[in-house]
Each structure stands twice: as structure tokens, then as C-alpha cells.
Amino acid sequence: MMRGHRRGFELDRKLNSESEPVLWLGLCELRVMNDSRWPWLILVPQRPDVEELFELTPLDLTMLTFEINLVAQALKDTTGCSKINVATLGNVVRQLHVHVVARSENDANWPGPVWGHGLRTPYRREDLHQFVETVRRAL
Amino acid sequence: MMRGHRRGFELDRKLNSESEPVLWLGLCELRVMNDSRWPWLILVPQRPDVEELFELTPLDLTMLTFEINLVAQALKDTTGCSKINVATLGNVVRQLHVHVVARSENDANWPGPVWGHGLRTPYRREDLHQFVETVRRAL
Numbered sequence: 671m672m673r674g675h676r677r678g679f680e681l682d683r684k685l686n687s688e689s690e691p692v693l694w695l696g697l698c699e700l701r702v703m704n705d706s707r708w709p710w711l712i713l714v715p716q717r718p719d720v721e722e723l724f725e726l727t728p729l730d731l732t733m734l735t736f737e738i739n740l741v742a743q744a745l746k747d748t749t750g751c752s753k754i755n756v757a758t759l760g761n762v763v764r765q766l767h768v769h770v771v772a773r774s775e776n777d778a779n780w781p782g783p784v785w786g787h788g789l790r791t792p793y794r795r796e797d798l799h800q801f802v803e804t805v806r807r808a809l
Numbered sequence: 810m811m812r813g814h815r816r817g818f819e820l821d822r823k824l825n826s827e828s829e830p831v832l833w834l835g836l837c838e839l840r841v842m843n844d845s846r847w848p849w850l851i852l853v854p855q856r857p858d859v860e861e862l863f864e865l866t867p868l869d870l871t872m873l874t875f876e877i878n879l880v881a882q883a884l885k886d887t888t889g890c891s892k893i894n895v896a897t898l899g900n901v902v903r904q905l906h907v908h909v910v911a912r913s914e915n916d917a918n919w920p921g922p923v924w925g926h927g928l929r930t931p932y933r934r935e936d937l938h939q940f941v942e943t944v945r946r947a948l
Contacts, residue, residue, distance in 0.1 A: 721892070722881065722885065722892075722893055723877065723878055723881055723893075723895060724878045724881050724882040724885070731874060731878060732871065732874070735870060735871070735874045738862065739862055739863045739870060742861065742862055742863050743863040746861065746863070752900075753860070753861075753898070753899050753900050753903075754861055754862075755896070755897070755898045755899070755900070756862060756896065756897050757894070757895065757896030757897070757898070758894070758895050758896070759892070759894045759896070759912075759922065760892050760894070761891075761892050761894070761912055761919065761920030761921075762920050764892075773898075773900055779925075780900065781900030781901050781925075782900075782924065782925035783898065783922045783924045783925060785921065785922045786918075786920075786921035786922060
């Protein structure tokens with residue numbers, strides 16, 4: 671009741687179990703996918719019951735665009751990757767979320783997509799924390 | 810020289826060969842992927858030498874967001890699909906382009922991604938034209 675515009679937002683359980691929080695932006699919760707095969711961030715707009723981009727208000731959509739841009743640039747700068755992949759699929763987890771993934775020529779499944787490829791490979795705890803800190807400092 | 814802001818933009822050859830034009834929006838050339846397995850549109854910002862979202866000017870990025878939204882809503886309305894997938898990957902074709910794909914529970918590779926799955930299945934010419942006309946009318 672006191673959280674204003676975030677009222678009713680609850681992070682999807684699968685997203686919660688497979689990723690860790692990095693920080694909170696104006697609209698989105700920024701998370702890191704706990705999969706050491708690729709540097710992989712996820713933006714989740716803190717709005718309840720939204721599945722498609724076009725269900726966001728125009729202001730929220732503009733905010734999301736700005737936050738994607740910010741995170742994509744930071745991920746490129748910190749990883750020196752070949753290409754940033756940005757996607758919102760939602761075929762499995764319906765809660766609107768945007769993947770921002772750093773891809774390089776020698777990574778797993780290059781140049782194919784990261785989704786549905788093999789098994790998630792969790793980070794060692796210290797490596798996850800180091801990646802989170804690197805991303806935080808870049809933002 | 811007389812085309813102003815479009816000076817220097819040339820559509821990537823692979824995009825050109827695998828997709829067909831639908832129409833031209835303010836920023837993007839809208840194309841349909843010639844793959845009958847999924848209703849699949851592609852937006853290509855008509856700007857030369859842009860590979861990443863964050864290389865667009867803020868105004869172009871806002872335009873792109875608006876055009877993605879417009880096209881995604883139209884594709885959802887015309888197909889009645891379960892979920893719209895929006896992505897910019899660019900691991901193979903480096904020219905910035907955005908996929909907008911209509912996905913349904915019984916389609917090829919559901920709920921996995923469309924990229925890198927099997928072989929492209931071109932439309933019969935009349936079916937392609939009908940799909941293009943349906944999209945044009947919805948925009």
C-alpha cells in the first residue's frame with residue numbers, strides 16, 4: 671500500500687530462482703542470470719500483470735528503452751564482447767522481462783541463441799559477486 | 810544525395826535475400842521473413858553503420874521503440890498468437906535489425922527460440938502476399 675506504483679508487483683518464481691538481484695533502476699529490477707556461460711543480465715519492469723511490451727504505458731515504455739540502453743552499453747563496455755543480444759521472449763516465463771546478453775565468437779552456441787541451449791551452469795559464488803560488482807560500478 | 814537522412818543506408822544482402830519488403834515507417838524498413846513456420850516481421854532502421862541499439866541517437870531510439878510497439882501490437886492482433894517475441898541479436902547479420910515474431914503453443918520449436926532452428930521454409934507466393942497485405946492493413 672505504501673510502495674506506490676510498485677503495488678502488486680511480485681517477481682516471477684522461476685526468474686527469482688535462476689537469477690540474482692543486481693540493483694533497482696527507475697522502472698526495472700536488474701538481475702543477473704546465474705549462468706556462467708554468458709554475461710547475461712535481465713531487466714524486469716516492476717509492474718504487475720504485464721506480459722507484452724505494448725501493455726506498458728508510453729512513459730514506462732520510454733523508461734524501459736532508456737534502461738535497456740544503459741545496461742546494454744555498460745555490459746558492452748565491461749565485457750568487450752562482440753555483440754549485445756537484447757530480447758523479450760516470454761514463452762516460458764510470462765512476466766515481462768528483457769534479456770541483455772554479451773556474446774562473443776568463442777562462446778557457447780555462437781552465433782546461435784542462448785535460450786534453450788544445454789544446461790544452465792551456475793557461477794561459483796565469488797565469481798557471481800564479482801560480476802555483479804563490475805556491473806554495478808559501470809552503471 | 811537527395812535522400813537526406815537515409816544517405817548511405819543499404820539493406821544487408823542476407824536480410825534482403827531472406828525477407829521481403831512490407832512498407833516503410835518513419836525510421837525503419839518493415840520486412841517479412843520469408844519463412845512460413847512463424848509470422849515473422851523484421852524492422853531495419855534506415856541508418857548506415859549501426860550495429861547496436863545504443864549507437865542510435867536518442868530520437869532514433871525513441872522512434873524505433875514506437876515502431877516496434879506498433880508492429881508488435883498489429884502482429885498480435887492479426888495472428889491471435891500466444892506471445893510476441895521481440896529481439897535484436899545480430900550475431901550473424903551485423904546491420905541493426907529487430908525481429909518481431911508471433912509465437913503459439915503448437916508452432917515449430919515452441920517454447921524455444923526461432924533462430925537457428927531447422928531450415929527456413931519459404932511461403933508459397935500467394936500466401937506471402939496475403940500475409941503482407943494483412944500486416945499492411947493492420948498498420
